[in-house]
Amino acid sequence: MPGYPQDIAKAKTLLGRAGLKDGFKTTIWTRPTGSLLNPNPNLGAQLLQADLAKIGIQAEIRVIEWGELIRRAKAGEHDLLFMGWAGDNGDPDNFLTPQFSCAAVKSGTNFARYCDPALDKLISAGKTTSEQGVRSKLYQQAQAQIQQQALWLPLAHPTAFALARKNVEGYQVSPFGRQDFSKVSVKP
Secondary structure (H helix, E strand, C coil), rough: CCCEEECHHHHHHHHHCCCCCEEEEEEEEEEECCCCCCHHHHHHHHHHHHHHHHEEEEEEECCCCCHHHHHHCCCCCCCCCCCCCCCCCCCCCHHHHHHHHHHHHCCCCCCCCCCHHHHHHHHHHHHHHCHHHHHHHHHHHHHHHHHCCEEEEEECCCCCCCCCCCCEECCCCCCCCCCCCCCCEECC
């Protein structure tokens, strides 16, 4: 998927068309500590804050304890939410349904709180077909709509590395970030 170009003049024009030519005030919520998916959330929020200031949006950063952040974000109390997400089973639906489906607005995991019947239909159809080619096309269409609507602004993704010595056997890197040493052995 292509990224989003930074076009300050266009952003200011769009704000003006929306009746917000002088900008507005908002909040960015983030967690106090980092994780594999979001190693320095406060710095990331500060970078986002600085970019928003360039177009007249004054964003106050609110650092909220993780459990409280999730509880309140699920209730839709946030303006902007700075956090990470990763699927944990390798299936595209593990990302799309919890983040972008209409049902996930009700359950609270769709933090964008965006419910569009056309997008929901693509996600649902992708989830219910076993034909891999059809499924891929449906999910590509869903991702294109998500990107076009800018429901999220993806900033980075983690890359996992594993180092092993020649005498270590049975270790495999998990794409889900979990460490399974149950089949690992070390030769003398």
